[in-house]
Amino acid sequence: MVIGRSGAFLLKSACVLNRTIVIAFSCLACLSAQADTIHLKNGRTIFADSTHENKGKVEYQVGDDTYAIPKTSVDRIDSGGAPVRSGRSSQDEIAISAPVEDISRSGEVQSKLFRDGHIDPMAISEIEAMGNSELMAAALFVAGRFEYNNGNRDLAIGYLQRGLRFAPENPAMLHLYVATLLSLNRGQEAIQYAERATRLEPSSADAFNLLGAAYFKTDHTEDAIRAWQRSLKLRPDPSVQAMLDKAMREKNAESDFSEADSGHFALHYEGKQTSTALRREILDTLESHYNSLVGELGVAPRQTISVSLYKSPGWSGAVYDGKLRIPVDGLTGVTSELSRVLKHELTHAFINQITHGRCPQWLNEGVAQALEPKTISSVGRQLEQLYSDHRQIPLSALEGSWMGFSNSQAYVAYYEGLAAVEYIRDTYGMSDIQRILQRLGDGASTESALRSTIHGGYADMEDGVADYLKRSYGSSN
Incomplete structure (x- = not known):
């Protein structure tokens, strides 16, 4: 097997990252064991x-x-090993993987696009100057795929949008673009491109799988079921079957739902399974948290937030995945724990609308925890030791989904995200967190949003968090 320069760089980077994560998790074994x-x-x-x-x-x-x-x-x-999460699990989320198909002439541009292990914009400009649309489409596809696989979804979107101008009906380009939009929770935008892909390739299982995911993320459950059934008919796949099963459970749960409305929430509930008093208390709690979050995040969502109450839905704990889903088994009222979880998940809904799905995971979870409110005080000394030894998981490695993390790994990731948010808030103020989220919503990368707000990128953030932890939880305290 021959590995090109970019491939060797990726393998080396992956090995370094894996070693860093293993060391970090070993050092924080005592932290995760507390859960x-x-x-x-x-x-x-x-x-x-x-x-x-x-x-x-x-x-x-x-x-x-x-x-x-x-x-x-x-x-x-x-x-031991339970993450600091409020019901969200890998089973609750829709797994989106990048399609594996390639694009014509990608081999011709592969070796020209990389410089020091990164995409070289000058190389893309040189290819564009050749005036060959097919070659330019291949270059942008390769660049988009590289950034997607490295977790830089905003950069990937930019390359793929340009690529579609050169190859608007190329199935590989469409599939990767849809997968990238879905990974950023931009399901509504993804639908038209996913539908186009299925028209171009009606025998593609991947195309119908992505279409099903786009429908499901936008609350079109029956359409999602039909798309996934078509995908499975074309090619059996256990992961697609699992998503279809999830959609079928949701359809059955919602078959006799009724609706209620408040100013900011559209509530769906099983009419015979939830009392009027419980529904009213849940809505009142959500409205109270909504008003608090408007003040804390400095913005009110423009869209109504969809809320569903489920009896025996197949998961525990509230979860936000475009809709706020709340299991109500055994509930007679809103407990303090449920109130905290509702605010956490409602914060995700706010952040999703503010950033248009572009928020890195560490920031998303960090802000949601901070606004519950929760602090790192119970594990501050362990985190301080981890950072002082330079063995933390880099925040840049926590931008994408944590679906593949074990419970103990997620536990560490959640606390690092919370520590980073506490550092920004306590050093620069909550207003700078608001500005970072707004810049992400305007299309800035995380690095750019940090630099334009707190005047430092990821490297400065790591140093800043380490100093913050040392001041707050070091041995002298």
Whole structure:
């Protein structure tokens, strides 16, 4: 097997990143070991920083808050490795992978596009100067695929948009563009391109898989089911089958839903399964959090936020994936824990609208945790040691999805994101977090948004977070 210069660079980078992550997770074993998972007899799951029994109750801590539940309602407690997440899991999300097909003449441009392991814009300009549309389309496709595979989805979008001007009906270009839009939660934009791809290639399982994902992310569940069924008929695939099963469960759950409306939320619920009082309390809680977030983030979403209440939906904990989904099994009212989780997930809805789906994961989760509110105080010393040894996971490596992370890996990632957000907020003010989100929404890369706001990129951020942790949690404190 022959590996070109860019391929060798990617392999080297991957090896370095993997070693960094392994070291970081080893150093934070004691941190992640603090997390417990409480499994309730009604099927729900609670992620806690720590638990202990006291007079017939299980008391558990989430951040700075302590809660208690009757021991009789607990099935078991698993110690260690649970992430600080509010119900979101890899099973709750739609997995989007880049199509594997290539584009004509990509081999001719592959070796010309890279300089020091990165895409060279000058090389693309030189190819464009040749006046060959097919060759230019190939160059932009290769550049877009490279940036997509490296987690730089905003850069990928830019290359692929240009590429579509040169090859508007090329299936490979369309498939990769749709996958990139979906990875940025821009499902509505993706639909027209996904539909075009299926018209051009009606026998492509990949095209119908991407179309199904675009429909599902935009709440067109029945259309998603038909697209995924067509994909599976063309080519069996376990991952597509899993997404189809998820869509079918959701369709069945929503088959007898009723609707209610408030000023900012469209509520869908199973009419016979949720009481009027519970629905009213959930909406009141969401409205209260909405008003708080408008002040904290400095903007009000333009679009109504869709909320669905489910009975036995197949997952535990609220989750936001374009719609705020809340399981209500066993609930008679809004507990303090549920209120905290609702604010966390509602923050994701705000950020998605502010940034148009362009927010890096570490910032998205960091802001959502900070506004719950949650702090890093319980693990500050461990984080400080990790950063002082220069063994943290680089924030640039936490931009994309964490779906492939184990529970302990996600635990570390969540706390690093929270630490970074606390550093920005406490050093520069919440207004600078608002400006970073707004710049991302305007199309800036994360590096550019940071530099234009706090006057430093990722390298400066890493140093700043390390100094912040040392001041706050170092051995002298």
